[in-house]
Amino acid sequence: MKQKYLFNIMFIGLTMIFTTTAFSEEYVIDQHNKSFQLGGKKIEAITIKAGDTIRFKNEDPFFHNIFSLSDLKTFDLGSFPKGQSKTVTFDKAGLAEVECAIHPEMYMEVSVQ
């Protein structure tokens, strides 16, 4: 009986760890009509939590090349065609400016809390 009680506590503990992990979310941001879009709407800024991931997905019939040279997060996803996507996880709090190298009109700020 005592063992079962211990097991239950362990189980609850593990569940808590898993749910905390599950709290980090994935946002899909489309590159469409040479703009960043979330759920079909153009966005210029997004607020996420530390540990969250953004999936950058190309929905245009030409290449995009998403990058950031911000102190918070430096990355270069390279160029990829329509239908493909790549992810970036933002693990620290701060502000990152994200741009398309090919089309500098495409610009957005990721504020990580």
Next chain:
Amino acid sequence: MDIKSPFNKFGQKVLLALCLSLIGTSVLATDLSHYLRPSEIPQPDNNRMTPERIELGKMLFFDPRLSGSNWISCATCHNPGLGWSDGLPTAIGHGQKILRRSTPTILNTAYQPLQLWDGRARSLEKQALGPIEDEGEMAQRLHKSEDRSHGLIDELNALKGYRDAFETAYPGEGITKKTIAKALSSFERTIVSTDAPFDRWIKGDKKAMSKSALRGFTLFEGKANCAKCHSNFNFTDNGFHNIGLEDATDAGRYAIRKVKILIGAFKTPTLRDIALTAPYMHNGAYTTLEEVIEHYNVGGISKENISPNIKKLNLSNSEKSDLVVFLKSLTGKPSPITYPMLPVE
């Protein structure tokens, strides 16, 4: 509902045909509407175009006293008679020095979010003073300096004609770096393309384009892959691409943004009035449009860091000539320009 009845089947077929034809028309209409001229010339809120500002900008644009040598004006390189460029492979600057990039036309720069081959200026206002102060280009000082007793602002202030023109255009703002840049930009925004055969055709004049030009347009949007980058009314995506020219010395956009894809990448130029602006490419590598088409047909010369949009096209000779005919249909009849009288006192 009994879908087995012959009438229903017939009805479905009619409906389907109707739908298909409707889709066909709407696809055509939406596909081409992005080529229509925007209803207004874009202009910033803090520098709306007025006749006085445009006229002042025009005087400054044609005035060689804007350069350190008092011999080179903006119009020396941006010559209205040569498609607002200079007809040279690359520009010639102060002291007859040959520069490394070609003079871009200023036609339709009003529609461009970023200026210059590497896009380092975010507006016409931010671009305007660049060439004036650049040692290689116009080698001017705005203020007096160790090597000059007078700067440009002193020189303009000494002329009543300019003092008055600035006061009328920008009341109370004086002759400053800012007002010079604003006036020049106001004039440059008036330099826009006129209707070319292609525009008349888009608006419904079916005779405006030859059969060859129409075949060229289909290739432009399809097999030849041109519209991937040369898109919309101004035939540019306002983007940056390495198109595989033999030119290893110029980093292009990479100097502004350190991202690998931008090594050797330059801004997609407009194709408006293209027949008037030879030689072509950022380094003036090609003299004719035929050479340009051949460059893309072979998929570029240098493959180093070349854009993934560039690939071998396998165009036939007649397809190549159709493309050239189409490109020429983007050239209108430029509006004539009257040379302004410049203040002498």
